[in-house]
Amino acid sequence: MDHKALALEMRGLREQVTGITDTAVAAADGLLIAADTADSIDPEGLAALAAAGLGLARRTADATSRGILRRTVTYGSHGCAAFYSVGDTALVVVLGDEGLDVDRLHMATQPALDRIGAILTDKATEGV
Amino acid sequence: MSDIQGPLDRFGHDLLVSALVACAREEFSGELRVSGMPGGTFHLRGGLVVAVESPGAPGPEALLLRSGRVSGEEWAGLVREAGGARWPAAGLITRGYAGAAQLRVVCAMALHDAVFAIVAGRVDGCERGLAAEPFTQVAVGEPPIRLLHDAARKLLAITSLPHPVRPDRERPRPVPDLAAPLTALQRELHAQADGRSTCRDLAFRSGRGVYTVTVEIARMLGEGFLVCEGPPPIPVRAIPEGQGVHHRKPPAYPPPQPPPVPAALPRRRPGGFFRLRNGTRNEESDMSKPT
Structure with a gap:
């Protein structure tokens, strides 16, 4: 896995969409891989919550015949937390404040998810 | 800068x-x-x-x-x-x-x-x-x-300020152990600046206008209360052998059972709703008896 490329993707997403405050990447089981989060946030706990949240949402989508899960978004009075599946191997967490345009976030995230998925499963640059 | x-x-x-x-x-x-x-x-x-x-x-x-x-x-x-x-x-x-x-x-x-x-x-x-x-x-x-x-x-x-900043560009970091007297707004911004947030981010966090915050951040940079050093590196962990990113196993949930099909629609029994709200008829008639 190319560590530098992963960090660049995470930083690039933040630069690309106004209102993103924090990002994290974890394996599908909640094992944290990388976090660009504020000190007030526990990235390990966030990764575990995201894995559990996506698991529950996936089960709900299955039980209600809603098709393949795309994402979950939690809205609060101070912003939102979006959890995205990266294929069936990993997940990406994006936190944003009230100014974040969520539709714009979803559009910008899709190509980034594909690239992050490729970086995570790339064996050629292991540990770079 | x-x-x-x-x-x-x-x-x-x-x-x-x-x-x-x-x-x-x-x-x-x-x-x-x-x-x-x-x-x-x-x-x-x-x-x-x-x-x-x-x-x-x-x-x-x-x-x-x-x-x-x-x-x-x-x-x-x-x-x-x-x-x-x-x-x-x-x-x-x-x-x-x-x-x-x-x-x-x-x-x-x-x-x-x-x-x-x-x-x-x-x-x-x-x-x-x-x-x-x-x-x-x-x-x-x-x-x-x-x-x-x-x-x-x-x-x-x-x-035109000595240290101009854009609202969504620079991510200032506080100078540690600052002894200079600060205004209330400067104290707040000094506490919230973390090297990751832009003036725009700090404006949202503090509930103030982005112009107000941008001007104050520019002044604080000029006074030496804050510095811009570029974003901190993002730590990426090496995934332990055997725990790497692997395909998620589909959960071993039993397939959902179809709900039982009733032979006939449930029928309402006369007085059922009344009993649910007020108890049995006997209780009601007992209560209505003069004491």
């Missing part, structure tokens, strides 16, 4: 000016969507601007909530009372959270701040849309060109 080359994104600014001049001339009513970073939306009525929204500046709701004037729970209650309206102005006034004049000022400040954020950023294009009612608006619309002049003047004022 800052890489501000000129006060304005000249090409984008010209696009925005020509689009807004046309809106004013044609007394356009509707929205003008500005694409770019951060971009935003101008809401116009009869060629005058009644509201502006941008991801680059806190709106009236964020200003009230983040400044602590209204809590999240209180806001949710007001929205419920207002039938789901996004801007529960009547409730805010009657419950005493803000006066009518204060709300007008907050809306006007948010409008000017959003124009500043759009002008200070990058404008890629402008596109008109159908009239969509903004959730807050000022009572008397403002001529769009006056708004643009005001925003350009603010941007020039920031550019």
